[in-house]
Amino acid sequence: MKNVGxxxxxxxxxxxxxxxxxxFFLSAIVLIPLAALVLKAGGMEWDRFVGVITSPRALAxxxxxxxxxxxxxxxxxxxxxxxAWTLVRYDFPGRKFIDAIIDMPFALPTAVxxxxxxxxxxxxxxxxQYLEPLGIQVAYTWIGITVALTLIGMxxxxxxxxxxxxxxxxxxxxxxxxxxxxxxxxxxRIIVPTVLPALLTGFTLAFARAVGExxxxxxxxxxxxxxxxxxxxxIVIRLEEFDYAGAAALGCVMLAISFVMLLxxxxxxxxxxxxxxxSR
Amino acid sequence: MAGxxxxxxxxxxxxxxxxxxxxxxxxxxxxxxTISLTFLGALLAAPLAAVFAMALENGWNAYxxxxxxxxxxxxxRLTLTTAAIVVPLNTVFGITAxxxxxxxxxxxxxxxxxxxxxxxxxxxxxxxxxYVLLFGLNGWFGAWLMEHEISVVYAxxxxxxxxxxxxxxxxxxxxxxxxxxxxxxxEEAAITLGAGGWFTFFRVTLPRIxxxxxxxxxxxxxxxxxxxxxxxVVSGNxxxxxxxxPLHIEILYNEYNFIGAFAVASLLSLLAVVTLIIxxxxxxxxxxxxx
Numbered sequence: 001m002k003n004v005g006x007x008x009x010x011x012x013x014x015x016x017x018x019x020x021x022x023x024f025f026l027s028a029i030v031l032i033p034l035a036a037l038v039l040k041a042g043g044m045e046w047d048r049f050v051g052v053i054t055s056p057r058a059l060a061x062x063x064x065x066x067x068x069x070x071x072x073x074x075x076x077x078x079x080x081x082x083x084a085w086t087l088v089r090y091d092f093p094g095r096k097f098i099d100a101i102i103d104m105p106f107a108l109p110t111a112v113x114x115x116x117x118x119x120x121x122x123x124x125x126x127x128x129q130y131l132e133p134l135g136i137q138v139a140y141t142w143i144g145i146t147v148a149l150t151l152i153g154m155x156x157x158x159x160x161x162x163x164x165x166x167x168x169x170x171x172x173x174x175x176x177x178x179x180x181x182x183x184x185x186x187x188x189r190i191i192v193p194t195v196l197p198a199l200l201t202g203f204t205l206a207f208a209r210a211v212g213e214x215x216x217x218x219x220x221x222x223x224x225x226x227x228x229x230x231x232x233x234x235i236v237i238r239l240e241e242f243d244y245a246g247a248a249a250l251g252c253v254m255l256a257i258s259f260v261m262l263l264x265x266x267x268x269x270x271x272x273x274x275x276x277x278x279s280r
Numbered sequence: 281m282a283g284x285x286x287x288x289x290x291x292x293x294x295x296x297x298x299x300x301x302x303x304x305x306x307x308x309x310x311x312x313x314t315i316s317l318t319f320l321g322a323l324l325a326a327p328l329a330a331v332f333a334m335a336l337e338n339g340w341n342a343y344x345x346x347x348x349x350x351x352x353x354x355x356x357r358l359t360l361t362t363a364a365i366v367v368p369l370n371t372v373f374g375i376t377a378x379x380x381x382x383x384x385x386x387x388x389x390x391x392x393x394x395x396x397x398x399x400x401x402x403x404x405x406x407x408x409x410x411y412v413l414l415f416g417l418n419g420w421f422g423a424w425l426m427e428h429e430i431s432v433v434y435a436x437x438x439x440x441x442x443x444x445x446x447x448x449x450x451x452x453x454x455x456x457x458x459x460x461x462x463x464x465x466x467e468e469a470a471i472t473l474g475a476g477g478w479f480t481f482f483r484v485t486l487p488r489i490x491x492x493x494x495x496x497x498x499x500x501x502x503x504x505x506x507x508x509x510x511x512x513v514v515s516g517n518x519x520x521x522x523x524x525x526p527l528h529i530e531i532l533y534n535e536y537n538f539i540g541a542f543a544v545a546s547l548l549s550l551l552a553v554v555t556l557i558i559x560x561x562x563x564x565x566x567x568x569x570x571x
Contacts, residue, residue, distance in 0.1 A: 212403025
């Protein structure tokens with residue numbers, strides 16, 4: 001019997017060397033470069049810093065990046081849930097194939113999806129040609145940006161909701177229905193609570209990815225300042241002008257958002273795990 | 281108590297339940313399937329098909345001719361070189377980090393895991409920006425590098441570094457949960473029986489983590505070859521010298537050389553398809569499931 005407070009000596013070798021190597025690599029590749037970013041922006045005078053990150057062009061880009069990402073992540077929440085439901089609950093020819101290609105946006109390079117989406121949704125494209133006469137211009141507008149962001153965020157919601165849907169206890173649903181519950185009541189009281197943390201986690205993951213996305217968006221976006229210019233593009237433009245400080249300032253804003261997203265995702269995942277443990 | 285665990289089992293169970301197939305449920309089912317497939321078709325299938333359709337628009341000769349262009353070949357070589365450097369390095373890192381995190385208990389472990397995951401949350405443009413800030417002309421090491429005539433930014437080293445940043449977590453993220461799940465028992469047994477550390481790793485641990493390793497490596501590779509934003513910022517896009525395949529696609533596309541752009545894109549799409557096939561084979565054939 002181990003006494004409380006008595007540590008078992010670890011037989012396995014390699015702690016020092018692996019921890020050292022890991023920390024070294026992590027610092028060299030990730031931490032020090034990120035520190036350079038923060039320090040560069042920190043070296044600016046406060047007024048100049050605020051001026052850069054609140055310039056009209058920057059504000060317009062935040063509105064676009066955030067707005068489009070929010071819409072895209074919401075669309076993904078809706079369609080992703082439908083997809084996950086279809087894959088989990090229904091059987092149809094090609095289900096396994098569809099299940100496999102859900103991950104395609106993870107594997108496909110962003111530049112490829114960028115030019116492909118532009119081609120498909122342009123005025124003379126396979127889908128764009130039907131939308132244009134209806135007055136819906138997709139390419140070179142914020143709608144196109146949203147479409148691109150929806151594509152790249154799609155696997156996040158589906159892949160987080162699928163396991164949660166599989167966790168839903170069918171016998172609870174059956175019990176509720178034999179007791180007279182309507183289908184919608186079952187959905188609202190049994191399915192949604194189990195799936196909600198996963199849905200929100202997927203939403204946040206898709207949103208976080210969308211806000212920083214560059215490659216898929218710049219082809220379809222049109223990239224007009226104040227209108228269709230996303231924040232990452234503004235950073236690139238500042239760099240091309242050799243305005244390192246300005247780029248760093250904007251980069252810090254994006255980094256801060258990344259941290260907030262990471263925190264949100266971690267909290268949501270903890271909440272999700274607690275929910276699952278309770279429902280078992 | 282959980283019900284049937286796989287979707288096929290669930291679907292089969294649903295089909296066999298009495299009283300669950302009325303007009304309304306059939307309608308809902310039909311509607312959901314149609315909506316899902318339309319969504320996927322418009323967003324995923326159509327663009328993918330468009331890549332190949334556009335690449336082959338002028339026939340197979342024009343398609344193959346676009347790979348004879350020296351700048352395109354340079355781009356292919358650069359992508360392959362970058363991946364050949366980045367993937368093994370990040371794999372070694374991933375294995376080391378996973379061993380450290382899964383086999384030992386220490387304070388700050390979850391903080392370490394969060395730090396390893398950090399690159400996934402950072403925008404690709406910021407991932408490239410940080411290396412320009414370190415090694416660019418006005419960067420921390422800029423003056424020193426100029427003195428010694430070493431180029432990092434606008435050259436291969438910068439591209440390698442930026443790609444390493446964005447693909448950093450992939451192998452580690454696969455192996456850490458896997459090794460935590462597998463536990464330490466077998467390794468401890470081997471050590472107490474007199475095996476050395478390396479022997480234990482290669483003969484005991486490695487065989488058990490091989491599918492997770494394959495999984496992580498192919499994902500890392502797909503991202504390494506396909507990375508656009510970070511490399512674009514760091515490389516300067518110098519045609520024929522510092523353009524990787526994704527960057528070269530952009531150059532060709534902006535010159536309205538659509539056959540060329542989509543031809544290169546088709547290669548990367550094939551890579552994505554192969555990656556997915558390997559991923560699916562690993563999942564279906566070996567039962568390794570990504571949690």
